[in-house]
Every structure is written in C-alpha cells, then in structure tokens.
Amino acid sequence: MEKQEFKVETLTEKDEKQLFDLLELCFGGGGEDRNFFHWKYKRFPGLTPKHTIVVKKDDVIAGVITLWPMRIKIGPRHTLDIMVAGGAATHPSFRGKGIWWKYMERARSLSREMGAGLLFGYVTTTTVTYRARVARGIHELFTQHYFVKILDYPNFFKASIKSQESKKLTQFSKMNEKFRQIDERILIIPQDGEPFNLVLRKGEIEILKKVVENPTIVIKGDVSKLIFARSIFGVLWALLTRRIRLKVPLTRIKRAYDVFQALRSMM
Amino acid sequence: MEETIVRNFENRDIEEIVKVFEDRFSEIVGYIPRTPELWRYLVLDHPGVSMEGIFVAEVNGEVIGYIVIGLKGMAGARVATIYEFCAKDKATAMGLLERAVQYANEHSVDYVLTQLPPTDDIVSGCLQGLRFTKMFRPATKVMITLIDPLKILTTLVEIFNERPKDESLKKFLEKPRRILVKIDDTYATLCIEKGKIVVKPEKERVDVTLEMTPINFMQIFFGLISPLKAYFTRKVRIRGIFSNLYVFEFIGLLQLKYAFFLPLTEHF
Numbered sequence: 001m002e003k004q005e006f007k008v009e010t011l012t013e014k015d016e017k018q019l020f021d022l023l024e025l026c027f028g029g030g031g032e033d034r035n036f037f038h039w040k041y042k043r044f045p046g047l048t049p050k051h052t053i054v055v056k057k058d059d060v061i062a063g064v065i066t067l068w069p070m071r072i073k074i075g076p077r078h079t080l081d082i083m084v085a086g087g088a089a090t091h092p093s094f095r096g097k098g099i100w101w102k103y104m105e106r107a108r109s110l111s112r113e114m115g116a117g118l119l120f121g122y123v124t125t126t127t128v129t130y131r132a133r134v135a136r137g138i139h140e141l142f143t144q145h146y147f148v149k150i151l152d153y154p155n156f157f158k159a160s161i162k163s164q165e166s167k168k169l170t171q172f173s174k175m176n177e178k179f180r181q182i183d184e185r186i187l188i189i190p191q192d193g194e195p196f197n198l199v200l201r202k203g204e205i206e207i208l209k210k211v212v213e214n215p216t217i218v219i220k221g222d223v224s225k226l227i228f229a230r231s232i233f234g235v236l237w238a239l240l241t242r243r244i245r246l247k248v249p250l251t252r253i254k255r256a257y258d259v260f261q262a263l264r265s266m267m
Numbered sequence: 268m269e270e271t272i273v274r275n276f277e278n279r280d281i282e283e284i285v286k287v288f289e290d291r292f293s294e295i296v297g298y299i300p301r302t303p304e305l306w307r308y309l310v311l312d313h314p315g316v317s318m319e320g321i322f323v324a325e326v327n328g329e330v331i332g333y334i335v336i337g338l339k340g341m342a343g344a345r346v347a348t349i350y351e352f353c354a355k356d357k358a359t360a361m362g363l364l365e366r367a368v369q370y371a372n373e374h375s376v377d378y379v380l381t382q383l384p385p386t387d388d389i390v391s392g393c394l395q396g397l398r399f400t401k402m403f404r405p406a407t408k409v410m411i412t413l414i415d416p417l418k419i420l421t422t423l424v425e426i427f428n429e430r431p432k433d434e435s436l437k438k439f440l441e442k443p444r445r446i447l448v449k450i451d452d453t454y455a456t457l458c459i460e461k462g463k464i465v466v467k468p469e470k471e472r473v474d475v476t477l478e479m480t481p482i483n484f485m486q487i488f489f490g491l492i493s494p495l496k497a498y499f500t501r502k503v504r505i506r507g508i509f510s511n512l513y514v515f516e517f518i519g520l521l522q523l524k525y526a527f528f529l530p531l532t533e534h535f
Contacts, residue, residue, distance in 0.1 A: 031341035036314045045308060073296050074523070075426035080419070084529075108412055117418035118485075120529060121410040139482035141411040142491060144529070147381050147399040149368065155377040159344030192398050222400070230403035264404075 006062065006099070008106045011052035018061045019052065026089035029163070041066055041087060051083075053103045053110065055094075063090040063099035065107055069114065083107070083116040104138070150224055153188065154196045154207045160266045161205055184259055187215035190223045200262065217256055218247035227264060235260055269327045273362045276321035276333070281306060283330035284323070291353040295384045297527040310351065315339045322366045324359045331355045334363040338374055347371040349381035352390055360393040368397060384528035409529055413481035416450040417468050423488055423521045424457070424464045437462060439516065445473040446517060450484045457517075464521075475507040475514050487518060489527055494518035 011019060023037045032040075041052070046069045055063040067083040074080040085107050090099045111119045121138065150156045180203040189195040197208040197215065219226065225238040238244040248256045276284075285301045292298060299305065310316055315337035324332040332354030338347050349367060354360035371379050381399070383390045413419070432440070444459045447470060456471040457464055479487065483502040486492050494515040497503040505514055 029341075031339040031346065033314070039312060039314050043308065043312070045305060070299050072529070073292075073298060073300050074422055075296065075429075075525075076293075077429065078422055078426050079300070080422055083414075108414065111412075111414045117413075117415045117422070119412040119414050121412075123408050123410055124405045138410050138412050139485075140408045141482070141485055141489070142409055142527070143406045144382060144409055145406060146402045147383065147394050148402050149379045149394075149397060149399045150377070151368075151372060151379065152375075152377040155344055159341065159377060162343050163341070222398075224398075224400035228400050228402045228404060234403070 005057050006097075006102060007056045008102050009054060009056065010110075011049040011054055011064075013049065015054060015061060016049075019054070019064055022061055022064055022089050022091055023087060025091070027087070044068055046070075051110075051114075053106045055099050055102045057094070061091065062094035062097075063103055064088070065103040067107055067110060067114075067119075069116070080118070081114075081116050082118045082120055083111040083114065085119060085121040088121075148224065148228065150190070150193065153190050153193045153223065154209050157198065157266065158207055182255070182258055182262060184217055184255065185212060185215045186259060187211060187218045188223055189218070189220040191221050193223075198263075200259065216248070216252065217259060220245040220247070226260065227266075229264075232257075232260065232264070235264075271324050271326050271331070271359055271362060273322055273324050273366045276318060276323050280323050280330055280333070284333050287330055287332060287353050287355070288351070290355070291387070292384070294525050295386065295528050296523060296525045297529040310335050313337060313350070315348070316350065320367075320370060322363055322370075324354060324363050332359040332363050334367045336367045336370055336379075338371075338376065344377040345375055347374070347376040347379045349379065352381065352383065354389055357389050357392055360389050361396060364393045364397055382530060384526055386526040411482065411485055413450070413485060416453045416481065416484060417455055417466070419484075419488070420448065420455050420457075420521075421466050423523070424466050426523075427521055428463050432462075436520075439513070439520075440464075444513070444517075445471060445475075446514065447471065447473040447476040448484075449476060449478045450481055475505060477514065477518070478504040478506070488522055490522045490524065491527075494522075 019041070020034055020037055023041065024034060027037075041047070047066070051067045051069060053065050053067070054061050065085055065088040067085050070082050070084055071079045072082055085104075088100065088103065108119060182200045183202060184200050186198045186200065187195060188198055194209070195211050197210070197212050199206040199208065199212075221242070221244040222238065223244070226235050226244055229235050229238065235244070239246060246256060281303045285303055285306050288301045288306070310321065311318075316335060320336045320338065322334050323330055333351070334349060335351040336347050336349050338345065340346070347367075347370075352360070352363065354363055368379060379399075381394070383394070440459055440462045442459065446457045448455045448457060454468075454470045456467040456469060456473060458467060458471075479497075479502060483497065487494060487497045487503060492500075492502065494503070498505060498515070503518075
C-alpha cells in the first residue's frame, strides 16, 4: 500500500525551497552552501525545473535527482546530447523505501523524452548506491581519479576521521572493532610535511602536532601512497621500493599491518 | 626568448583562455565545448572561485595557459580544488601549478584536489613533479545508461564518414558489406556503400551479426577495449565470423579515437 503513496513528478516553483532544504541536509556537510546549490541546480545553462525529478509523499519531497542537459564533444566537429544525473538525495526519514530507484527510472524515461543518447552519472565506490546501481543495470564505464597534494597532514587526517565518522556504511565502521584493539603511538614523518604523532588508543584517535617520544611505530616517506594506494599490495610495493619506510620491531609486524589497514580505512 | 609571466586573471583574458582550453582539449572528447559565456558561468560565477584564484600565463601579451583554483571548507578541513588547468607546454604548466599551490598555502589549505584528462601528459607530468598522488580510493566511477543506441551509432558513423581516408581504407570501403548490430532489443544494419558507411535502423539480410549488451557496446565503441579483446572475453558475440574476419577492422574503424573525459558535475 505504501508504495502507491509516492508520486514521481518534475519540480514546480513552489517546491524550490523544499528542494534546497533537502540538498543542504544531504550535501551540506561537503562544504557547499545554498549559494553553491543555486549555482549548480538552478543557474546551469539550459537547466529548467523540468530537469529535476522529485518523489513526493503528501506534498513532502522524499527524494530528488537532477538531470543536467549537456551537449558534449564527441568528435572533431561532432557533439552528442546527453544527460548527467546528479544530486540524488533522499530525505533520511524516507531512506530504505526504494525512493532512489523511483527517481532513477523516471530519469531514464525523461532522458529519452528529451532526446538524450546517454545518461551519465557519477558514484563513489564506497557508497551504497554503487552496488545498487550495478545490480540495477546502470553500468560502470570507467574510473576517473582525483589527484591530491596534502599540505597539512595532521589536519588532513583529522578531517578524514571526522568525515568518515559521519558515514555508517564505510570501511571505517567495519574496522571499528579492530580499532578498539589497537593501542599504538605512531610517528609519521611525511617527506613533504612536518612530523606528527597519531595516537590510536582503544578506538580513539588523537592527532598531536607535537612529536612525542618513544613511538611504537614510525612511518616515514611518501605517506600519501600508503593512504591512497589501490590495495594493500600497493602499500607493500611502496615499502619494497622504499617509498615508504617503516620502523617497527619484528614482533609487531602484524600490528603494523593492522595500523596500515586502519589508516587506509579513514579515507 | 621572451619570459613567461604568471599573473592574476583580468576580464580581457576570457576569449584567449577559451582558445587555450579548446586547443588543449582538441584531442579529448566528453566535455562541453567552451564559449566565453559558459566559461563565465563555470568559473567566474562559481561560488568557490574568486578572481584571485585564477592565474594566467602569458608570453608577449599572449595567453598560453591558465589555472583556476577554488577554496571550500569540508569536514573541518580547508580544501582547494583545481577546476581548470591548461597550458601549452610543461614549463608554463609547472609555473601555473606552483603559483596555485602557493595560493593554497597562503590560504592555509590542508589539501589540494584536481582531476585531469588521462591523456594530458603536460599536466600529469607537473602533478607528479609537485608530488601530487593519484587517489585510487575512494574512486569515482562514471556510470552509464544507454538511452538511444541508434543515435550513438549514427554519430559514430558520421564521425567516421567525415574522417580523411587513406588508400587502404578506401580499398576496404570499396566492397559492399552488411553488418547487423544487435544491442539488447535494438537492431541496426550498417552497410558499406559507395565508400561510406550507412546506418539503417532495421534488420536486413546481412553477412555477419554483432551482438552485445549496452555497456559492452559503449566500452567497445568508446575505445575502452579492443575489438579482439571484446571477442575473446565474450563481450561481443559475432555470428558468421569465420568467413568474415573483416568485422574486427570494421569495429576498429568506428571506435572513438580520442580519450573520453567527463568532468565531475561540480566542474562540468
């Protein structure tokens, strides 16, 4: 019965405030404010309210997705009309009710009606919707990588921990049990930054800019390789090629491996 | 030799910046072609970008590169994102990137992020030089749903038909051939007629049939996998292959020859 109560329609002017409230609720933590949402979801050339699909229950927006109409370059003198789906947001109180699939189905039919040849979307591999999309016939075409340069390592780690703590279905929370067993003082000496200490104490993480004495593990070198490598084998390769150097008693090698996993799970 | 100057952006630079962008991206597909109006929206109107975060490299008064860096706060950290970065040579690119990183340092940024087209060797060389690390995880996957296979096929054929052809290609196109392409429930017949390929949106009597799923169609024709690999990994099923080995050459002709780069929606 409940399924029939949801209505799938395109945005109307009176829904706009609700739309921006929902976007702020779902994406506000990413550093974007209402000004940014207006720029992205309202002022993009060619974007009209008809390009935003809302799923409503009793006039309350439960979920939303926007389709950006784009004419992309495809050959030396050729363009192709596509839609890029993004800003998929479901209100926390309506999650787990199949809302996402409702607006995605409408996104497909709307793209067809509007003459697009392809519908693109982006997804981060660690999110739940990645697995849902693949299972529902929306396929991965290729991967686009970011490049990162860390300028302040302690603050970078602090921010990563903070952002991961707010997500419940990530590697970080899966690792939590393991975290609680780790009790280490890690000295990190990045090749392009100031040394700092990371203290893992029974699930708690403390980052100290001041270097403490007698660390149990010392990690030196290209620390970003440790964090962003494709897999733990990438980390081992960095150790073998001495891009990362590890100072730890042989008896604690297994614990060092757990620490590596813990650090990687923060991203 | 004139010295390259890296300076702050001025409004008069827009036309030249758009020209630099289009030159650098001439062998890349997937992005929205830039016009001064679109560039204004994407960069000057972007809430995270200020005029002080746009740097231009010039020689003799001519713009030869530029970089756009924006700032935002995220989960308690100061993050800088390089939204656009184009340069005609490596030395210019390095000068611009160093200036952008300096700008990030001046604003107490914790980390700098950027994306770039996979084939842009100039920019990727500079990123490595300034110790940027490729983030393998978390990775951003570009997901796709094929809405209109016929439209894509027709566009690829149009691109091919307009391409200059050498003698061997002209010879290949002399012999009339027909290939039926089946993508899920969509059929199209590709006919080689009078030195051109023609798409007919119906099922015709053919020499060979290619059968593939929408995602495999995209991967093959967007040049992400070779026709031979697609055949041996069963991404494409070919009926009538033994008498028609030319099918691999045929698929190769229609494949996109340029790298595909679709910037994330925040960048467009």
